[in-house]
Amino acid sequence: MPTKAMTAMPSGSRFADGAFANIPPKANRKWKNCFSPFLYRDRNAIERMFCRIKDFRRIATRYDRLARNFLAAVCIAATVSYWL
16 A cells, blocks of 8 residues: 555546545655545545455455355454444
8 A cells, every 4th residue: 555655646547537546645745636635534444344355264265265255254243343
């Protein structure tokens, strides 16, 4: 994941769909990129959700061979972590 020191260059299909990188610029940078502090705060909740899901061994190690089984395990882990 890019940090303040790194610059995210728009490439790939996600940027074509209208997504943008919300990375705070370095303090000494002359050109300031588009940055929303409100979206940046919401990013923390998403990162914590991925951290809770990765606590499950099956998901952290990608134990399943089939993508559908892996997706089912992710859905179950997300449901369990939501209720706990």
